[in-house]
Amino acid sequence: SFHRAERISRLEISEIVQISEQAAALQAKGRDVVSLSTGEPDFPTPPHVIEAAHRAALAGQTRYTATIGTPALRAAIAAGAGVAVADVIVSTGAKQVIANAMLATLDPGDEVVMPAPFWTSYADIVSMAGGRPVVVPCGMEAGFRLSPSALEEAITPRTRWLMLNSPSNPTGAIYSAAELRALAEVLERHPGVWILTDEIYAELNFRPFTRFTDAAPGLRDRTLTVNGVSKAWSMTGWRIGWGIGPAALVKAMAAVQGQVTSGACSIAQAAALAALTGDQAGLATRREELRARRDRVVAALQAVPGIDCPSPDGAFYGFPRITGAMAATGHATDAEFCRWLLLDHGVALVPGRAFGLSGHLRLSFAYSDADLAKGLSRIASAVGAR
Numbered sequence: 001s002f003h004r005a006e007r008i009s010r011l012e013i014s015e016i017v018q019i020s021e022q023a024a025a026l027q028a029k030g031r032d033v034v035s036l037s038t039g040e041p042d043f044p045t046p047p048h049v050i051e052a053a054h055r056a057a058l059a060g061q062t063r064y065t066a067t068i069g070t071p072a073l074r075a076a077i078a079a080g081a082g083v084a085v086a087d088v089i090v091s092t093g094a095k096q097v098i099a100n101a102m103l104a105t106l107d108p109g110d111e112v113v114m115p116a117p118f119w120t121s122y123a124d125i126v127s128m129a130g131g132r133p134v135v136v137p138c139g140m141e142a143g144f145r146l147s148p149s150a151l152e153e154a155i156t157p158r159t160r161w162l163m164l165n166s167p168s169n170p171t172g173a174i175y176s177a178a179e180l181r182a183l184a185e186v187l188e189r190h191p192g193v194w195i196l197t198d199e200i201y202a203e204l205n206f207r208p209f210t211r212f213t214d215a216a217p218g219l220r221d222r223t224l225t226v227n228g229v230s231k232a233w234s235m236t237g238w239r240i241g242w243g244i245g246p247a248a249l250v251k252a253m254a255a256v257q258g259q260v261t262s263g264a265c266s267i268a269q270a271a272a273l274a275a276l277t278g279d280q281a282g283l284a285t286r287r288e289e290l291r292a293r294r295d296r297v298v299a300a301l302q303a304v305p306g307i308d309c310p311s312p313d314g315a316f317y318g319f320p321r322i323t324g325a326m327a328a329t330g331h332a333t334d335a336e337f338c339r340w341l342l343l344d345h346g347v348a349l350v351p352g353r354a355f356g357l358s359g360h361l362r363l364s365f366a367y368s369d370a371d372l373a374k375g376l377s378r379i380a381s382a383v384g385a386r
């Protein structure tokens with residue numbers, strides 16, 4: 001009979017995927033369902049990027065690349081970050097960068113501190129690698145950000161990593177330079193703790209963004225910066241992400257990658273190179289479009305009784321508190337509330353509990369204006385109609 005390995009005993013299909021699949025199943029049955037549930041830009045991949053991929057394929061870039069990434073792409077990433085090429089690894093999405101790092105460094109029982117709400121995969125990847133997620137709740141009053149004192153309290157002799165994500169999925173929160181420096185001060189006192197800073201939404205910012213390594217250059221020798229083309233360049237399907245960190249870590253991550261994928265897709269790496277080195281004008285256009293959507297989404301949600309939506313600083317998610325609306329509509333949990341919105345009102349959203357903070361939901365505004373308007377008016381009439 002089928003044996004499920006201990007290492008994935010706590011792994012379940014992500015609630016985000018489950019909801020998207022449920023929404024798609026309802027749509028297939030002819031139901032009118034608006035999905036605002038996935039973290040994928042609705043903008044197309046820029047045409048010059050697609051052309052670069054086409055050219056690369058025709059020119060014969062169709063073979064295995066170096067496991068760690070093509071020299072050209074690594075050089076472009078290194079130049080952008082002001083680091084040596086040896087400090088850069090290219091992987092099959094930012095997700096694989098994180099998985100490589102955890103598989104390369106965690107021993108059973110090692111702890112990884114993560115402020116909640118966090119991107120769901122952090123906890124699952126850590127568990128799969130044999131580590132233990134240590135979740136630090138950072139609620140709306142704290143601006144969804146980790147405080148130095150909460151960090152200090154969470155660190156134990158078993159702590160291997162702190163995972164930071166700015167701008168955040170699911171809250172859009174951005175840590176200021178001063179906030180990062182305050183966290184760095186705590187970390188200075190704990191030389192065994194490494195920092196994974198996931199900056200995949202860095203370009204999608206509506207207020208100034210500071211890289212962790214710029215705020216805390218003294219910690220570079222134990223910081224892994226994660227980034228990729230999925231979000232800012234609308235390239236989720238190309239599966240290119242990268243890690244920037246000390247060469248010894250990068251080498252260990254490459255050893256993992258060598259036994260899992262042999263390296264990222266050659267054609268997608270050529271495309272990512274074009275995204276990073278080509279015309280950047282589209283980036284600003286997409287950012288401003290998202291900013292306009294953010295403003296409309298926040299205004300619409302704030303107008304709904306029992307929903308309180310702080311304005312996100314970046315990325316493309318709203319993470320409103322919905323406890324008032326849950327109570328008013330007779331739902332005990334955010335999951336029940338979201339299920340009701342999907343089944344009875346045709347709008348798919350993700351409950352906060354999927355991100356480690358209940359009493360909220362995540363609404364992605366990486367959707368067309370028409371879908372957003374429809375979804376928002378359904379939420380308003382569902383909650384208001386009771």
Ligand code: PLP
Pocket residue numbers: 039092093094095096119165168169198200228229230236239240241
């Ligand atoms: N990090 C965060 C915070 C994300 O939200 C996502 C995607 O949802 C990723 C990483 C993964 O990105 P990629 O498509 O590069 O694997």
